[in-house]
Amino acid sequence: MVLTRLIPLWIAIVSGVAILVSAFIRPMESWGENFTDTFNVIAAIASVLGAGSLLKANLAKVSRRDAGWGFALVVLGTFLITLVVGLGKIGVHPSHDFPQADFGGKQESADTPFGWIYEFAMVPLTSTMFALLAFYVASAAFRAFRAKNLEASLLLGTAFVILLGRTFAGVVLTGWLPDWASGLRLENLSVYVMQVFNTAGNRAIIIGIALGVAATSLRILLGVDRSWLGGGER
Amino acid sequence: MNRQRLTWIVIGVVFAGLLVVRGMTGQGLGRVYVQHEDVAYAKVETKSAQGAPTVAWKRVAEGGVADVRWQEWSAVPPKAWFEAQAKDPRQSAITLSWPRTIGLWLAAFFTLAIFSFLWADNVFYKFAEATVVGVSAAYWMVIGFWDTLVPKLFAALVPAVVQAHVQPSLRPVDDVQWWSMALALVLGGMMLWRLAPRGGWIGAWPLAFIVGVTAGLKIVSHVESDLMAQGLATMESVVAVVPGADGATDVGASVWGTLANLLVVVGVLSALTYFLFSVEHKGLVGGTARVGVWYLMITFGAAFGFTVMGRIALLAARFEFLFDDWLWLIDPNHLRA
Numbered sequence: 229m230v231l232t233r234l235i236p237l238w239i240a241i242v243s244g245v246a247i248l249v250s251a252f253i254r255p256m257e258s259w260g261e262n263f264t265d266t267f268n269v270i271a272a273i274a275s276v277l278g279a280g281s282l283l284k285a286n287l288a289k290v291s292r293r294d295a296g297w298g299f300a301l302v303v304l305g306t307f308l309i310t311l312v313v314g315l316g317k318i319g320v321h322p323s324h325d326f327p328q329a330d331f332g333g334k335q336e337s338a339d340t341p342f343g344w345i346y347e348f349a350m351v352p353l354t355s356t357m358f359a360l361l362a363f364y365v366a367s368a369a370f371r372a373f374r375a376k377n378l379e380a381s382l383l384l385g386t387a388f389v390i391l392l393g394r395t396f397a398g399v400v401l402t403g404w405l406p407d408w409a410s411g412l413r414l415e416n417l418s419v420y421v422m423q424v425f426n427t428a429g430n431r432a433i434i435i436g437i438a439l440g441v442a443a444t445s446l447r448i449l450l451g452v453d454r455s456w457l458g459g460g461e462r
Numbered sequence: 463m464n465r466q467r468l469t470w471i472v473i474g475v476v477f478a479g480l481l482v483v484r485g486m487t488g489q490g491l492g493r494v495y496v497q498h499e500d501v502a503y504a505k506v507e508t509k510s511a512q513g514a515p516t517v518a519w520k521r522v523a524e525g526g527v528a529d530v531r532w533q534e535w536s537a538v539p540p541k542a543w544f545e546a547q548a549k550d551p552r553q554s555a556i557t558l559s560w561p562r563t564i565g566l567w568l569a570a571f572f573t574l575a576i577f578s579f580l581w582a583d584n585v586f587y588k589f590a591e592a593t594v595v596g597v598s599a600a601y602w603m604v605i606g607f608w609d610t611l612v613p614k615l616f617a618a619l620v621p622a623v624v625q626a627h628v629q630p631s632l633r634p635v636d637d638v639q640w641w642s643m644a645l646a647l648v649l650g651g652m653m654l655w656r657l658a659p660r661g662g663w664i665g666a667w668p669l670a671f672i673v674g675v676t677a678g679l680k681i682v683s684h685v686e687s688d689l690m691a692q693g694l695a696t697m698e699s700v701v702a703v704v705p706g707a708d709g710a711t712d713v714g715a716s717v718w719g720t721l722a723n724l725l726v727v728v729g730v731l732s733a734l735t736y737f738l739f740s741v742e743h744k745g746l747v748g749g750t751a752r753v754g755v756w757y758l759m760i761t762f763g764a765a766f767g768f769t770v771m772g773r774i775a776l777l778a779a780r781f782e783f784l785f786d787d788w789l790w791l792i793d794p795n796h797l798r799a
Contacts, residue, residue, distance in 0.1 A: 232663040239667055240674030247678025260679075262642040267675045269615045269643065270668055272606035273650030280657050282599055299592040306596030314604030321532035327503035327519045328530065331627045335608075338562055339535050342604065348565030349572060350601055352783070353594040356576040359780045362773035363580060369766070379759045386763025387770070394771060421764060424722045428729025429761025431692045432754070435730070436737045438688035445677035456673050457666070 233457050240456075244449040282307065306349075313341040386421055393418025470584070484789060489798055491790045492570070494562035495543040496535040497555055502528035537562065539797035540790075570788040573780055618643035696730050698723075729757040 243263065250259035282303070289300040312318070320333040320340045335342040375381040392398040398414030405413050411420070447453035484491050503519045504527060510516050522528050543556045575590035617624045618635045625632045635643075649668035656665035702719025706712035735747060736754035743751045785791045793799050 232666060236666045236670035239670040240677070242674070243671050244674035244676075244678035247675055248681055251682040258638065260682075262638055263675050264679065265614050265639075266642045266646040266649070267672060267679075268610050269646035270650045270653060270672060272610040272615075273646075274653050274668075275603045275606050276654055277656060279599060279603055282595075296588065299588050302589060302592035303596040306593050307600045308596075310597050310600035311603060314600060315607055317608075321501070321534065322530060324501070324521075326630045328505070329626070329628055329630055332629060337534075338537070338565065344561060344565055345597060346601065348562075348569045349593060350597050352569040352572045352780075353576065353590055354598070355776055356573045356780050357594070359773060359776040360576060360579065362770065362777045365766075365770055365773060369770070379755055382756055382759040383763040383766070386760045387767040390764050390767030391770060394767075420722075421760065424725045425729060425757055425760040426764040428726045429733055429757045429764075431696060431726070431730045432733030432737070432757070433761070434688045434692050435734060438684040438692075441680050441684045442689070445681045448673060448677045449681075456669075 233454070236457060237451055237454060241449055241451060244445070248449070279307075279311075310342070310345050313345070318342075386425075389414060389417050389421055393421075466582070466584075484791075489540070489544075489790060492563065492566055492788045493540065494559045494566055495538050495540055495556050496559040496562065497538050497542075497557075499534045499536070500524050500531070501534055502526060502531045505529045535559065539795075541796070541798050544798070566788060570784060573784060577780075615643050615646060619647065696727060700724055700727060728753070733757045 247260055247263050250256040250263075286300040286303050290297045290304070294300075314335070317331050317333065317335055318341050320331075320335045320342075322329055323332045323334065326332040333340075336346075337343045338347045369387075373380070373384050373387075375384050392401060393414040393416075398418070402413040402415075410416060444453065448456070481491070502522045502524070504522045506518045506520050508516050508518060519530075537559070538556055543558075546553045546556045572590050572593070575586040578584055579587040612624060612628055617629070617632055618640050621632060621634060649671055652664045653668040654665075655661055700720060700723040702716055702723055704712045704715035704719050706715070732750045732754035734754070736743075736751040736758065738747070738751075741747050782792075782794070786794060786797075790798060
């Protein structure tokens with residue numbers, strides 16, 4: 229109980245309160261930065277956990293010859309190759325600033341094996357996956373969006389105004405409107421929507437999120453919310 | 463042979479045929495050219511004003527005596543190669559880059575493999591999916607190692623090694639930084655204990671630290687940059703005074719500006735009223751909340767519109783890659799003409 233709940237609870241409270249206090253007391257400002265660095269380093273070390281889990285799951289799949297074990301092999305192969313060339317900075321030349329430091333060069337260029345993998349594998353794969361969503365978003369919208377009440381009509385109408393107003397189609401469709409009615413042109417309407425209604429809605433959402441986050445964080449720091457310790461709230 | 467496999471074979475053969483035809487017509491397709499540069503640095507030992515020896519590194523011209531040498535390759539547009547070849551067919555300043563050309567074809571394969579999912583789940587898509595999982599997991603580990611662990615953890619705990627091999631300009635860390643990094647190493651090690659079959663509670667301590675620090679950081683950042691900043695922006699003067707071209711007040715623009723400001727204030731307050739769940743949404747509160755819902759619906763509509771546009775922009779970029787960089791069918795940036 230002490231090791232599994234009490235000590236972790238106090239670690240969270242002390243570290244969180246220290247961060248909070250350091251933001252208000254000038255001599256303690258550097259504490260916040262140090263704690264943030266500590267947090268980032270732990271998070272970077274924790275990525276080893278993720279890698280371990282990935283290796284474990286895929287190795288098990290390969291050894292059991294599960295369905296699709298060949299793809300698990302691809303996961304393992306691409307993971308290990310990228311990891312080795314990236315951690316070893318293989319093929320990376322020194323930087324111009326410090327030619328004497330053998331590991332001082334950057335590996336962003338496609339000259340380096342790691343940069344090559346990033347440019348010719350990761351970028352096309354991830355950007356095409358996101359691009360693919362254009363079809364699914366459009367298809368889902370076509371099936372789900374129905375202007376059956378005022379709220380749904382507002383959502384649908386705004387989406388059309390933004391989509392048309394930000395493209396040449398909007399100019400073509402409403403370009404004929406005379407100057408005195410230029411405010412009704414789609415490109416101008418989309419600007420109004422963004423500057424007024426979207427600003428107001430987003431502002432309220434951001435304020436709501438900030439209040440929610442502050443309240444939840446305070447509950448954790450005061451020890452009221454202990455659900456993150458596992459085993460339910462006590 | 464089942465129907466799906468037959469369809470894939472037919473598509474593959476037709477596509478390969480079209481690629482061969484495209485490769486044999488005009489300027490061909492899918493090649494990357496590079497020019498190389500020889501880089502050389504020499505160590506120069508000098509003495510400072512106090513007489514202490516200092517070492518500086520000076521770049522030396524090609525063929526000069528150097529202590530460190532390497533080659534850098536930079537991609538050039540195919541047009542540069544065409545022009546160089548026209549002047550001197552035996553030139554070697556600009557050459558075909560096999561690694562980048564293979565990479566370009568691989569990128570085209572991956573792009574088509576992902577797009578093939580639009581038709582049905584298939585082996586090419588699964589291969590691409592497995593690749594993206596493996597590559598991105600390792601990519602973020604490598605970035606975490608070189609961008610966080612080396613400049614923070616190793617720089618504090620083994621500064622001499624980092625200074626000698628990675629960053630000679632490294633400044634010595636103070637005691638607080640050293641202790642915070644030592645703590646990070648201990649907590650990080652405890653976190654890895656989760657991989658062990660016993661002693662799971664050890665992993666809970668660093669998790670508690672992460673939870674506490676996140677809570678502390680989030681309170682400060684959200685209250686400061688979201689709650690206060692957005693609240694202050696809403697509380698600015700509603701009345702807008704817009705000067706015209708002649709310096710006098712533009713009445714029409716001022717009225718519109720004031721109306722816009724008023725609509726923003728009404729929108730923020732009404733939408734916040736909708737988020738007020740401790741009061742029943744009836745009467746005045748209910749009416750205000752309803753107006754808030756209208757504002758939120760407009761916001762969601764705008765967000766949807768932007769999401770679709772963003773995805774379509776990405777789609778256009780992928781098509782541009784296929785038709786411009788790979789197939790050389792279009793040339794919007796005049797890289798070949």
